[in-house]
Amino acid sequence: MSDVMSDGFFLPDPEGRVPDAQGYFGAFGGTFIPEALRAAVEEVAAEYEKARHDPAFAAELNELLVHYTGRPSALTEVRRFAAHAGGARVFLKREDLNHTGSHKINNVLGQALLTRRMGKTRVIAETGAGQHGVATATACALFGLDCTIYMGEIDTERQALNVARMRMLGAEVVPVSSGSRTLKDAINEAFRDWVANVDRTHYLFGTVAGPHPFPALVRDFHRVIGVEARRQILERAGRLPDAVAACVGGGSNAIGLFHAFLGDERVRLVGLEAAGHGVDSGEHAATLTAGEPGILHGSRSYVLQDDEGQITEPYSISAGLDYPGIGPEHAWLKDSGRGEYRPVTDDRAMQALRLLARTEGIIPAIESAHALAGALDLGRELGPDGLILVNLSGRGDKDMDTAARYFHLYDSPDTTEGAGA
Amino acid sequence: MSGTIGLLNSVLERARGENRAALIGYYPAGFPTVDEGIGAATAMAEGGCDILEIGLPHSDPVLDGPVIQTADDIALRGGLRIADVLRTVREVHAATGVPVLCMTYWNPVDRYGQERFAAGLAEAGGAGCILPDLPVEESDRWRKAAEQHGLATVFVVAPSSRDQRLAAITAAGSGFVYAASLMGVTGTRQTVSRDAQDLVRRTRAGTALPVCVGLGVSNAGQAAEVAAFADGVIVGSAFVQRMLDHRDDPEAGRAAVRELAGELARGVRTAR
Numbered sequence: 001m002s003d004v005m006s007d008g009f010f011l012p013d014p015e016g017r018v019p020d021a022q023g024y025f026g027a028f029g030g031t032f033i034p035e036a037l038r039a040a041v042e043e044v045a046a047e048y049e050k051a052r053h054d055p056a057f058a059a060e061l062n063e064l065l066v067h068y069t070g071r072p073s074a075l076t077e078v079r080r081f082a083a084h085a086g087g088a089r090v091f092l093k094r095e096d097l098n099h100t101g102s103h104k105i106n107n108v109l110g111q112a113l114l115t116r117r118m119g120k121t122r123v124i125a126e127t128g129a130g131q132h133g134v135a136t137a138t139a140c141a142l143f144g145l146d147c148t149i150y151m152g153e154i155d156t157e158r159q160a161l162n163v164a165r166m167r168m169l170g171a172e173v174v175p176v177s178s179g180s181r182t183l184k185d186a187i188n189e190a191f192r193d194w195v196a197n198v199d200r201t202h203y204l205f206g207t208v209a210g211p212h213p214f215p216a217l218v219r220d221f222h223r224v225i226g227v228e229a230r231r232q233i234l235e236r237a238g239r240l241p242d243a244v245a246a247c248v249g250g251g252s253n254a255i256g257l258f259h260a261f262l263g264d265e266r267v268r269l270v271g272l273e274a275a276g277h278g279v280d281s282g283e284h285a286a287t288l289t290a291g292e293p294g295i296l297h298g299s300r301s302y303v304l305q306d307d308e309g310q311i312t313e314p315y316s317i318s319a320g321l322d323y324p325g326i327g328p329e330h331a332w333l334k335d336s337g338r339g340e341y342r343p344v345t346d347d348r349a350m351q352a353l354r355l356l357a358r359t360e361g362i363i364p365a366i367e368s369a370h371a372l373a374g375a376l377d378l379g380r381e382l383g384p385d386g387l388i389l390v391n392l393s394g395r396g397d398k399d400m401d402t403a404a405r406y407f408h409l410y411d412s413p414d415t416t417e418g419a420g421a
Numbered sequence: 422m423s424g425t426i427g428l429l430n431s432v433l434e435r436a437r438g439e440n441r442a443a444l445i446g447y448y449p450a451g452f453p454t455v456d457e458g459i460g461a462a463t464a465m466a467e468g469g470c471d472i473l474e475i476g477l478p479h480s481d482p483v484l485d486g487p488v489i490q491t492a493d494d495i496a497l498r499g500g501l502r503i504a505d506v507l508r509t510v511r512e513v514h515a516a517t518g519v520p521v522l523c524m525t526y527w528n529p530v531d532r533y534g535q536e537r538f539a540a541g542l543a544e545a546g547g548a549g550c551i552l553p554d555l556p557v558e559e560s561d562r563w564r565k566a567a568e569q570h571g572l573a574t575v576f577v578v579a580p581s582s583r584d585q586r587l588a589a590i591t592a593a594g595s596g597f598v599y600a601a602s603l604m605g606v607t608g609t610r611q612t613v614s615r616d617a618q619d620l621v622r623r624t625r626a627g628t629a630l631p632v633c634v635g636l637g638v639s640n641a642g643q644a645a646e647v648a649a650f651a652d653g654v655i656v657g658s659a660f661v662q663r664m665l666d667h668r669d670d671p672e673a674g675r676a677a678v679r680e681l682a683g684e685l686a687r688g689v690r691t692a693r
Contacts (some may be wrong), residue, residue: 022558032527032554034484036579038586067611113466179480179492196605295554296481307589309532310480316505376428 006277023212027329085379088386100395128183130162132206137171207250208327211298222256249321274316285314361390365394424543424571447657449476451496466517468679469686476675477525486608549573591628610637643689
């Protein structure tokens with residue numbers, strides 16, 4: 001264990017490249033929030049700045065990451081799946097094997113420790129797929145904090161299992177019926193709660209978006225994904241991958257994977273966005289492909305909006321990617337050319353989900369299945385010499401109802417092959 | 422045409438000269454339709470509002486409670502455009518002569534173009550803008566445009582604002598300072614928050630601008646209470662609620678908002 005620990009699990013960006021002191025990644029980021037939240041956001045920033053230099057904080061977080069979350073997470077080579085990817089070698093970083101079933105726990109444990117340091121006794125959070133909500137409810141149970149989770153009404157229906165999990169863990173789940181009744185509206189409602197209850201409440205933001213310092217703070221808590229994966233693939237494959245791939249909704253699992261490879265100029269950073277029914281259909285959540293710079297939820301980034309700055313309603317079969325914004329660091333990576341972002345439709349994601357299940361015995365979350373679909377394309381482009389690292393950000397248990405309906409699994413045992421294609 | 426910041430300043434000065442607080446009414450454009458919204462806002466001024474704020478509805482109103490969310494939603498589903506908001510400002514100002522500000526979230530202005538929006542608002546006879554999610558640190562370019570077009574930039578301060586920050590915000594603002602009476606979103610409340618008076622006192626320590634209090638004020642008693650210590654009383658959700666109560670009868674809605682404005686206007690005159 002000492003070898004692993006000496007590398008550390010909690011590893012804030014050592015070079016401090018971005019963001020700048022105002023929270024900007026190039027032209028993106030900043031702090032566009034109501035004055036009433038200014039003091040609270042500054043408190044989070046100040047406390048995080050102290051914590052990230054505090055060895056006791058890192059030690060406590062590392063202890064949790066090893067003995068509670070189960071880090072380091074495995075790296076799995078998927079040969080039968082890769083046969084469909086042009087013969088390239090494909091490795092999966094298994095964030096689905098973390099406690100609670102996704103990468104979200106990395107950030108949640110870090111912010112739960114921050115909550116305690118700030119002396120706050122109540123946590124609120126938004127959730128789309130329910131993975132961040134479940135992770136937050138879990139940490140609140142562990143730390144003895146009151147917990148309220150905001151979730152769009154549509155998402156409470158399509159991720160009913162996670163609603164039950166959160167309630168089992170003692171959290172209050174509030175269905176949000178305003179706007180598009182999905183993740184964006186859950187965030188709006190969480191901000192409304194925070195502004196009214198800020199004295200005792202921490203908003204445990206779940207992705208690398210939002211006002212500064214959240215994009216940097218959440219990223220730092222997820223850097224462990226890429227740091228581990230980089231070391232693991234060097235050991236296993238003997239070289240760096242040609243591409244690392246991850247799905248992007250808000251962008252937290254992707255930035256967590258990408259960050260350790262930023263300096264490896266030969267490694268392509270590929271984010272896969274939810275294209276829903278197709279980017280041209282108007283029903284999608286492909287923010288970097290089809291959005292324009294604007295302000296949503298406290299920072300400047302790409303957003304899906306109309307010509308007068310009204311946010312348009314996104315769509316994806318995946319609740320976790322069904323968001324009209326994107327973390328500002330991804331916007332910066334896109335504009336600088338360092339990151340590549342590609343759209344993946346519902347159908348392609350669902351086919352990749354089933355392919356991984358049938359070839360490897362791993363049922364991924366629908367979110368992560370977008371990254372798998374992207375990897376199939378990348379593999380065909382790279383050919384047999386290619387080496388691809390994919391972040392399997394979460395497991396698919398929560399999506400079984402959606403998948404069962406999509407593939408008609410409830411109908412009869414033998415109708416699944418052609419269904420949904 | 423230049424904006425009407427001068428009119429705004431003189432109305433606030435006149436109220437001060439009468440030893441009373443000004444009554445400021447908020448109403449979202451396009452609710453339930455553009456023309457009915459113009460009618461409602463006009464009735465608010467006729468009933469006794471000294472100053473009006475016209476809301477430019479946004480898809481993601483994170484600072485608003487359910488009443489204004491509902492109105493924004495109805496307006497946007499009706500296809501409201503910024504041109505309709507500017508027409509609302511123009512027609513309400515022309516019909517009543519009161520100073521009319523625009524209140525909105527930053528993204529619509531940013532997307533429309535800061536200079537273009539300032540020019541359009543001034544051309545409509547607007548007096549200024551309230552942009553609650555535009556922090557003072559990000560506001561240089563907007564303030565330059567606003568100043569050039571004769572528009573006030575009203576910043577919001579909150580009970581959580583520290584004294585040093587109050588000074589920085591009020592130094593950048595013009596017209597008046599919007600003091601949020603409580604930590605929360607828009608909507609009516611049973612009682613006036615105790616934080617409000619302390620915030621007004623702390624804000625006044627660093628600025629000569631009038632300090633007007635909003636959030637949670639809905640009746641004449643509360644208006645009188647706030648008017649005892651503030652330069653202006655801002656009421657929004659209570660007006661919108663009156664129109665929501667009379668969705669099927671806009672004329673009755675207009676009568677109701679006119680009556681409420683009258684009660685509130687008497688409230689601000691009985692405070693001191």
